[in-house]
Amino acid sequence: MGRKWPVILIVLLSAAIIIAVIVTEHTSTLPGRRPPNPFAYDVDEFRSVDQELIRWRETRQVQLDREDIRAMAYAGGKIYLAAGNELQVIGSDWSRILRRNLPGEPTCLAAAREGWIVAGMGNHLAILDSDGETIAVSEVLGAESNITSVAILDDDIYAADATGRRVLIFNRELELTGELRGDSGVSDVHGFIVPGAHFSLAVNPEDELWITNPGIHALQNYTASGRLRSYIQRSSFGIDGFSGCCNPVHFTFLPDGRFVTSEKGIIRIKVIIGTGEVESVVAPPELFRDGTRAPAVAAGDNGNILALDFDRNMIRIFEPI
Numbered sequence: 205m206g207r208k209w210p211v212i213l214i215v216l217l218s219a220a221i222i223i224a225v226i227v228t229e230h231t232s233t234l235p236g237r238r239p240p241n242p243f244a245y246d247v248d249e250f251r252s253v254d255q256e257l258i259r260w261r262e263t264r265q266v267q268l269d270r271e272d273i274r275a276m277a278y279a280g281g282k283i284y285l286a287a288g289n290e291l292q293v294i295g296s297d298w299s300r301i302l303r304r305n306l307p308g309e310p311t312c313l314a315a316a317r318e319g320w321i322v323a324g325m326g327n328h329l330a331i332l333d334s335d336g337e338t339i340a341v342s343e344v345l346g347a348e349s350n351i352t353s354v355a356i357l358d359d360d361i362y363a364a365d366a367t368g369r370r371v372l373i374f375n376r377e378l379e380l381t382g383e384l385r386g387d388s389g390v391s392d393v394h395g396f397i398v399p400g401a402h403f404s405l406a407v408n409p410e411d412e413l414w415i416t417n418p419g420i421h422a423l424q425n426y427t428a429s430g431r432l433r434s435y436i437q438r439s440s441f442g443i444d445g446f447s448g449c450c451n452p453v454h455f456t457f458l459p460d461g462r463f464v465t466s467e468k469g470i471i472r473i474k475v476i477i478g479t480g481e482v483e484s485v486v487a488p489p490e491l492f493r494d495g496t497r498a499p500a501v502a503a504g505d506n507g508n509i510l511a512l513d514f515d516r517n518m519i520r521i522f523e524p525i
Contacts, residue, residue, distance in 0.1 A: 251470055251489040253443055259484040260475075260509065262491070264521040266298055276512040276519070278502035279315035283510065283519070286310035286323065291336045304336030314354040314361075322361050324351035329363055329378055342378035353404040357413055360428070364415065366403035369396045371415060371426075384430040386417060402450035402468075408457040416455065421446035423455065423463065436463075436480040443474070444482055453498035464509055468498035473511060473522075486522050487511060 270287040277284040282301075283294040289309045293302035308330065310323035319334030327349040331340040345351075345365065351372075353364040360381075361374040373382040386396035396403070397419025405415040412433075414425050422437040438445035446452055448469035455465045462483060463476040471492035475483045486509055492499070499520070500512040509522040 253472070253485050253488040253490075257443065257482065257485045258488060259525050260486040260522040261525050262487070262520055263508075263523045266294075266519040266521070268517050268519065271517050273512065273514065273517065274309070274311055275313045276500045276502055276510070277313040277315040277321070278504060278510060280317045280319065281505060282315070282319075283502070284313050284315045284321060285512075286313050291321070291323075291332065293336075302336055304332075306330070306332070306336070307338060312351060312353050314356050316356050322354045322356060324354045324363055326350060329354065329361065329374060331361075331376070331378060340376070340378045342374060342380070345372070350401060352401060353406075355405050355407045355413070357407045357411060357428075362405055362407075362413060364403040364405050366398050366401050369398045369403075371396075371405060382430075384415070384426060386415070386424070386426075386432075387430075398450075400450045402453045404452070404454055406456055409459060409461050414455070414463075416452060418450040418452075421451055423452070423465075436476070436478075438480055441470070443472070443485065451498075454500050456501050456503050458503045458509075459505065459507055464501050464503060466498045466501045466511070468496075471495050471498055473499065473501060473509070487520075491520075 272288045273285055275286040281296045285292040285294065289306050291302070291304045291306055292300055295301045306323070308325040310325055312324040314322045321332040323330045323332060327345045327347060329342040329351065330338050333339050348367050349365050350367040351363045352366045355362045359376050363372045363374065365372055371384040372380060375381055396417050399419050402418055403416060405413065407413055412425055414423055417424050420437060421439040422435050424435040425433045427433055439447070441447040446467060451467045451469065452465035453468050455463055458464060464473065464486065465476055466473050470489050472489050473486040475486060477483050495515040497514040499514065502510045504510060507524065511520045511522065513520050
């Protein structure tokens with residue numbers, strides 16, 4: 205019997221070690237008990253912005269009366285909003301001068317200075333007159349098409365199809381006349397890389413068409429024939445570039461041609477010059493604390509910047525300091 209005690213002790217000790225290992229392994233995988241991820245990337249340091257770069261101040265907030273605002277456009281001193289299946293037009297005195305129910309739900313808008321409007325409605329387009337009446341509708345582009353941005357250039361209408369990774373070209377009768385695939389032929393990058401549902405385009409004051417290539421954090425300038433003319437590409441978590449997926453989400457132009465960009469993830473609005481450098485910060489991340497969506501942006505004729513804050517359901521106005 206005395207000889208069996210060492211064996212019994214060894215068996216008991218081994219069992220205790222095995223039990224301890226199992227318990228430790230189990231508790232270490234519970235929420236709050238896991239060890240730090242050695243590959244985790246802390247982006248908090250990039251939320252801080254040099255105060256000298258912030259050269260705009262927020263001067264007004266306009267609370268909106270609907271919570272389903274989807275898009276904003278500006279032209280001729282008026283703000284155009286898409287809310288559910290309703291078109292709203294706001295005048296220069298911030299009064300609503302038009303509310304009109306539409307036959308569909310716009311996901312993006314563009315407005316001409318003459319007052320007519322282009323609405324992207326998922327898989328088709330519509331042209332509305334200044335009273336919000338539908339005057340033209342395109343053919344359905346396909347069940348999987350997703351128009352996320354529209355722009356007007358002379359008599360042509362350009363529509364960004366995020367799902368199709370293409371830009372479609374229409375005439376004023378909304379007849380399809382062409383498309384751009386982003387095949388530049390001058391670099392290793394061929395085609396638009398659109399990882400998600402964020403694909404934007406806009407026309408600058410010089411009547412130049414610019415399109416995001418969100419998968420590579422680029423803004424690209426194309427001719428009407430689809431030739432890549434120039435581009436800005438900046439990938440960085442820092443304020444000098446774009447980070448994460450699909451940035452910049454929204455962009456527009458100031459009257460003097462400078463870019464205004466809006467980013468998700470680290471939410472911020474910046475002004476960028478043609479060479480790609482950041483000229484100033486309009487709204488740092490701290491103004492969108494707890495926000496989840498990049499604001500849509502538009503530029504007023506007076507050079508102010510309008511930001512549609514989807515999270516707070518308001519338009520926020522920024523003026524240069």
